[in-house]
Amino acid sequence: MISYWLEGLKTALMPSNLLIMLIGVASGIVVGALPGVTSSMGIILLLPFTYYMKPETALLMLTGMYCASMFGGSISAILLRTPGTPSAAATAIDGYPLAQQGKAGKAISAALIGSFFGGLVSGICMVFLAPLLAKFALKFGPPEYFALAVFGLTIIASVSGKDLIKGLIAGLIGLLLSLIGIDNVTGSQRLTLGIDALANGFDFLPVMIGVFAVSEVLDKLEKRTPSVQTTTSLGQLLLSWEEMKSLVVPIIVGIIIGTLIGVLPGTGGTIATFLAYNELKRWSKNKEKFGQGALEGVAVCETANNAVTGGAMVPTLSLGVPGDAVTAVMLGAFVLIGIRPGPLLFTQQPRVVYSFFAGWFIIQFMMLAVGFVSSILAPNILKIKDEVLMPIVLALCIIGSFSLRNSVYDVAVALCFGVLGYLMRKAGFPMPPLVLGLILGPMAEQNLNRTLLIAKNDWTILFRRPISLTLLLAAFVSVTLSLLGAYRSSKKEAARS
């Protein structure tokens, strides 16, 4: 075992491999920061360059792209409220207010530190707990996934802000949008209102670009308040000791939730970030800070986001089952470059596996270094005047939504949801529940359908299986606690007035 590790470390530390990893990391950050260019797309773009490389070298480059693009998504989420990757949507909740307060540099630094630890610790889990975690993942069937989706939907209560009814409505609108188009179970069209274009449904990314970024452009048009740019020196970029200490708990929460969610096939970073954000907020003493610009909020999301990377590699490597959409592309890339993931990978190609493990940790340190440079440079974007910056953001929104499927329909969706999101925000509806509903809707419906098919309409199956029962109980407790919290804060407010 030790000889494999030494061999792997030697391969990963070869100057040519270090350079390749650096290219992967740097391009990953750029790809992640660009709205619409997702991590999966980044990996696909890199693939042609890897054809002539040795398998281990190619793997290191792709891993650099994979890990760094997860962090890169936070940059545009923080600076422009335009999540570069879907899993950075939750980062925008606190990251953007921080940027508006002139703390963009600190927000990116918190995201970077969270991403670093998320990647590092989930990597350790990947190396040492892979067999155990893979067994845990295999216990998840449709009832467990449905219960997980229900648990995820309870987050709506905590990301609704002060108005629970409006949060619920936004979440239900998200759920409704996720149902429009082709029904995955029966294959028939539904809820299209006779409009053919709606048969395509609403993809998550254009909707998210619309409700977050385009609506922000329209909001800026109304308010015309210039962004504050106070990150002028290195001191303002670095986190103080107190701020660093405040990130410890969010990082731990992010690592645990991110790694566990990452291990589960078919979930992914978006669900993990919202879950981690919700749990941190629920147990925090300063709940009111969340949503207003809490560094902890940024750190927990980005830690969970990057912890998913290590978690998702567990079933990918040990079972050949991808943990999320990006690892599904990675799995395809593995096969293309001559690596066959599965239980035999560790015995048949140990050289590749251990150089990948060693490279994984080196990549996290590279991401820290390159990310630090990006946290110095990126906030300068806010120096550009709004009258120039906002139209450019608009152009990036357009191309971001178009590039997903090369479809004008997605551009129309992004622009329509921009206007709709703006009007909803004006009417006091929070946007994060809408996004949650859109992500979790298909997962909840498809798995409930499968559960009922398996159990022949016997709903009690959900309560007979220990994991689904635990998750449903957790969902119940989550809703109860949120309602109690809302009741207490409304009482306090009434007493104050």
Added chain:
Amino acid sequence: MSKRSDVLSGAIVSLVGLIFLLNTIGMRKPRIGLGSAGFPRLVTVCLIICGVLLIVRALLSKKERAARSRIDSRFVFSLVGLTVSFVLYVYLFKKLGFILTTGPLLFFAMYVFGSKKILLNAVLSVVTSIAIYYVFTIIFKIPLPRFSL
């Protein structure tokens, strides 16, 4: 938010819920499983209930929670202008290509955002759209629509 805004929002939400609920009529329920209509019906009924709750809450509320702000006519003009330009943009995107549609949209957006330097706006919008076009088509290999006769 004002009472009026909440009543209006609640009414729109309930109406949307109702329209989609009616759209599920005719979807057959299979013997086993939820079928196509099960989940949409659950969601739309909840949406209608929440919409009604929002209306009731607004009507029962004694205080006007926020003073009605005056609407800036210049902003309304800009918002409508930008929305119309979005519609035109989507319509012409495939026909005229990315550069020929994005350039004018950027130029108009810059003007609406208050940049009155026409020449600078023109240069910036042309340069930006060409730069984005080449970055995405050449580096990221994303084929964007081009104008062709």
